Amino acid sequence: MIKKGFKDATPVMAGYFPIAMAFGILAKTAGVSIVEGVMMSTFVYAGASQFMAVSMIAAGISPISILLATFLMNFRHFIMSASIRAKLNTVPSKYFPLIGFFLTDESFSVASMKEDIDDFNYLISLEVSCYISWGLGTLFGYLTGMFFPAILITAMGVALYALFVALLIPACKKSSEAILYASLAGIINTFLSQIPWISSSGSFAITVISVSMFAAYLNQMKGEAQYEQ
């Protein structure tokens, strides 16, 4: 299962590395020390909010504002952790902090699209592989500066989104519900993101919660209709 976790992580690792490199480069140019830059990636481990925090540090914004922004940006993981939790029956609860700490949008997406994830070794090897790539990428970026040609870095920006698409398609082939609710979420999130006073993390959370509620509601109605027949 450890091997399988690593194997499933490879596309995420490939996608993380150049982004983490870009983060390392940004940290360096923003005057953040190498230790602090790597600490960000290994202690905080929160993608976009690391970029934001480093820019905010460089701009001299107060730490309290940075903490608040970081919290708001990552609160969405709350929903993902709950969803993973609902699929675990045999994993001992002492492992939950580890599974939670290493959870990201990407490791969540990869794990969620698998049939059986009720296995600590699988989950942790998947998650930690992604984590190592992120940490090493940061260090590498900080030390080397720009290494890949800029055009490749730009094109790699689409990699993780392509990963999400590739994860979603097999589910869509199997169930019309997947294609329906994923599209609905995409459309609503696009719409909400246009509203200036809703942040992107806010619109994400509203979208995911409301569309999933709607789906569960329809599911229940369907169940009751069948029961009545």
Next chain:
Amino acid sequence: MSNKTLIIGMMLVTMLPRIIPFYAFKTEDLPPFLRAFLNYIPYTVLGALILPGGLNGIEGKPLVSGICLAIAAFIAWFKGGIIGPVIGAVSVGLVMIYMGL
């Protein structure tokens, strides 16, 4: 506040929302409605991760990004796998940027 203290603080505020839900309930105690709700989360999360963010995957180029994602979807649909669609999308993106699109 030093940067290191700030980083520890950031660690706490990102870590807690990721860990607390694991202790919030027992799977077998969940009412069917909530269980269904949580089971739909992965689909809605993927949908909301892909749109609209994916259209800015290649920064400032929604059309190029959209074509890359369509290529990924095409390969995933007809050939399956993860690496293939990702490499396909990135390569097509590379070519289109190179051509100045």
